[in-house]
Amino acid sequence: MLKPIRRVACSPALAACQQMMQRFALWLCDPATTGALISQQGLQPPVLASAIEANWLWGFLQRVDAGQSLLSRAQTVAAMPPAQKADMAVWIQTVSALVTQFQPAPNQWPINRPVASELGWRAFKALMEAFYEKGFRSGLPYLPNGTPTAAGGVSYAEYVSAFRSEHRLSLSPHAREVCVLCGGPLGDTPHVDHWIIKSAFPLLSVCADNLQLICNTCNEAPNKGDKPVHSKGSFADWFHPYLRPGNGALQLDYVLPELSVRCAATTPADQSKAGNLDGLLNLSSRWTREFKAEYASHQDVLIRREKRRIQSGQPRHTAVEILSYVQQWQADLAASEPHYEVRQALATALQEPSRLAAWHSELNLV
Numbered sequence: 001m002l003k004p005i006r007r008v009a010c011s012p013a014l015a016a017c018q019q020m021m022q023r024f025a026l027w028l029c030d031p032a033t034t035g036a037l038i039s040q041q042g043l044q045p046p047v048l049a050s051a052i053e054a055n056w057l058w059g060f061l062q063r064v065d066a067g068q069s070l071l072s073r074a075q076t077v078a079a080m081p082p083a084q085k086a087d088m089a090v091w092i093q094t095v096s097a098l099v100t101q102f103q104p105a106p107n108q109w110p111i112n113r114p115v116a117s118e119l120g121w122r123a124f125k126a127l128m129e130a131f132y133e134k135g136f137r138s139g140l141p142y143l144p145n146g147t148p149t150a151a152g153g154v155s156y157a158e159y160v161s162a163f164r165s166e167h168r169l170s171l172s173p174h175a176r177e178v179c180v181l182c183g184g185p186l187g188d189t190p191h192v193d194h195w196i197i198k199s200a201f202p203l204l205s206v207c208a209d210n211l212q213l214i215c216n217t218c219n220e221a222p223n224k225g226d227k228p229v230h231s232k233g234s235f236a237d238w239f240h241p242y243l244r245p246g247n248g249a250l251q252l253d254y255v256l257p258e259l260s261v262r263c264a265a266t267t268p269a270d271q272s273k274a275g276n277l278d279g280l281l282n283l284s285s286r287w288t289r290e291f292k293a294e295y296a297s298h299q300d301v302l303i304r305r306e307k308r309r310i311q312s313g314q315p316r317h318t319a320v321e322i323l324s325y326v327q328q329w330q331a332d333l334a335a336s337e338p339h340y341e342v343r344q345a346l347a348t349a350l351q352e353p354s355r356l357a358a359w360h361s362e363l364n365l366v
């Protein structure tokens with residue numbers, strides 16, 4: 001969110017998979033669909049859009065998850081009573097229309113799972129999550145542009161690689177990568193995040209609009225974890241990585257004299273969205289830690305320089321020299337490096353006369 005987030009070249013393959021999942025799920029919830037109809041022949045068009053997808057799906061359904069075949073999960077869904085199927089179908093339609101949540105006057109987003117038996121919901125959830133856990137890992141039946149293919153379709157590893165290269169901020173292959181959400185280092189073990197959690201919304205497990213690669217600190221509790229990204233079914237006060245991006249709408253406000261940073265919005269209209277994002281990711285406290293650590297690091301540099309001057313009998317640092325040090329450091333900051341925004345905020349804060357004077361007096365070594 002602090003950085004621009006873009007769909008990647010293979011996003012159409014994920015969108016095509018999302019369409020297939022929606023079509024398959026709605027067919028399973030059709031009152032006329034029974035378990036006996038779920039076969040390689042039974043999945044052919046017009047049930048699915050193409051023979052390639054039908055054949056891929058049939059192979060996928062043979063896979064086993066937690067001791068049960070995915071086919072048996074699909075049969076459990078197809079065996080639900082008509083009223084439960086109808087309720088599930090409404091839920092599928094609403095969740096599939098995620099994009100309308102970010103348009104005027106959206107329908108209420110379902111905050112509870114559809115009314116289904118525990119068995120029916122568990123089977124549906126396992127089946128839909130398997131599209132991500134198993135289908136995506138080994139390869140979807142789509143080329144990057146979304147065209148069905150019988151072999152060599154887009155996989156999880158390809159998506160991760162495409163996301164990384166699309167969001168690289170430096171041309172150097174050795175440069176540190178930056179997390180699109182927090183602006184910190186992406187790190188060695190980034191996570192594919194489901195913006196809307198897949199345990200509650202398994203239908204969105206391979207949705208291009210629901211996936212992004214972020215640092216593990218952003219993704220794990222006590223930060224994002226399993227927290228909702230809406231307020232009781234309303235997305236009105238929330239940014240969304242693709243459908244209501246936060247980059248450009250966020251700014252870092254520093255607070256003197258406590259040397260802290262706050263996640264704020266550039267316009268009052270976005271203040272609640274910035275507040276919710278901050279609550280989700282604890283950006284203010286994480287940015288403040290970085291702000292203070294960076295300050296301590298520069299303070300240490302100047303103190304050591306000052307000591308060397310004292311030892312060699314040179315004149316002490318003047319306030320003008322400290323200001324010059326900060327200005328040069330600021331001019332050298334690279335926008336492609338992690339924590340660029342935090343460091344810019346620190347450089348600006350340190351040039352405030354009161355802060356500069358405080359820093360100068362901290363160098364008053366004996």
Ligand SMILES: [Zn+2]
Pocket residue numbers: 179180181182183184214215216217218219
């Ligand atoms: Zn992050």
